[in-house]
Every structure is written in C-alpha cells, then in structure tokens.
Amino acid sequence: MGAKPQEALKALEPWINKHRRTAWRPEVRSDDQAAALSAFCGIPSLQAGEKWPVCKSCGDPMEALVQLDLSTLPTDRHGTGLLQLFYCVAGECEGGWEAFSNQTCLCRIVSPHETAPAATNLNRFPAKAIHAWTAIEDSPSAAEHERLGIKFDYHFNDVPFHPMEFWCPELDLHFVGAEFIRYLEANVSAADGDKLGGWPPVGPGRGVSCVSRMRRGDVAGHADRLRRQRAVHVRRLRRRSHHAMPEPSQRRGIRLGVWLRE
C-alpha cells in the first residue's frame, strides 16, 4: 500500500478500537491527607494492636506506598476493602523479587471496618491524597501487538535487503516500511505513569503477564493472564532508563505494578 503512516493508523482503527481500554489517572493533592483512605504515602489503616509492617530483609518500617479504598474506585470490579501496598525504601534490600514473596513488600486488602488509621506516621515521603480519577483511553504496548493479531516481519537477516513490514490479517491490511512500524508503536501504546486499569507498559520483547514496568505507586487493575491468579500480585522490575527522581525508591530504578484478580 502506498499509504502514509497516518493513513495506515486510520485504516487500523477497527483493530485499535477493539483493544482500547479505559484507564484512570489519579488526581492527587497534598492537603487533607489524614482524612483520605485513598492516597500515595498516606496514613495506612492498621488492625487493632497491629504494628506498622516492617521489611523482612532489613527490619525497617516499610513505606505505605499506596492505599486505595476499593469501594470508591471508578469501576466496581475490584470489590471492597482497602488495598494496601507497603514497600521497603529504607536501604538496598534486594530480596523479595518474586511475586507473592512479601519479603520487602506487603500487599493486602483489609477491611475498613476492622482497621483504623495508624496513630503514628512512619512514612518518609509526603502524602498525596487521591481525590478523583480521570478516565483516559489506553492501548496495548508495542510488545503486545503481535499477540493481539498484528504480524511483523523485520527481515533482519535478509540478503538482499527487504524493508520491514507488518500485516493486520483480520482487516486484510499490509504495510511495508519501517516508518509504519515506528508510527504504530509510537501511537498505539500503553500510557506510562500512575494509572488504574488500562494496559501495562510492557517493554519490547517481554511477555505481558509478569512484566509491568510501572513507576512507584502505580496501580493497575488490569489483569489479563494474571486475572486467573487468586491473589494480589506485586511485581517489581528494574527500569531500563534512569530518571532523576526525588524519592529513594525511584532512584533505585524500580517500578511497581499491582494487579487484582477479577
């Protein structure tokens, strides 16, 4: 096809729309943090007599990175209760990289009726209360396009040279040229940053299920293959790039994703 990349994207719209998901961005503010049941680094609710969770590796109190009042989320698919993610930001604790290990983190759902906000705040970071959610439209990352029906041929080893190409068999579309692939990858991709639901930002060549490279405090209700797992799943992975971030956990180059079973 002699189309431009923009026209290719237009032609691909039925496929793009089919895989579009709604995600929600948290709107945060730093005032009135104590009253918020949904917050980043706010006061977590603890059971009566319960001590603030500590890291099993270093023994330091973990940061209450995020607490969400599930009953107030913009979707009702997550049930009720308070989802909490505690995470060690104290040192260079390297244990607990496996899912469900709860070695250097604790992810759980507690009942708001059986808990009360902790009397003392042991968080290091300032709280950001989540007071609203803004819906956005989210698309799958480039690494998931193939799984979702786009066929690529990069011709890396072809002699003589062949330009890269891709197909969308279900729409009977075929595009030749690296610029088409670049444009597709740049414009049909998962939104980065904190969000609820939508698609996880997945790196090239990685599978979807275990790989969500999200920033500290990201919460993804999206589950995909993980929805079959009957537990809350926490996973952290090193980021490839190193951005200047004010908080220690981000300087350590870690993103967090939380998936809830559906």
Ligand SMILES: [Zn+2]
């Ligand atoms: Zn630790």
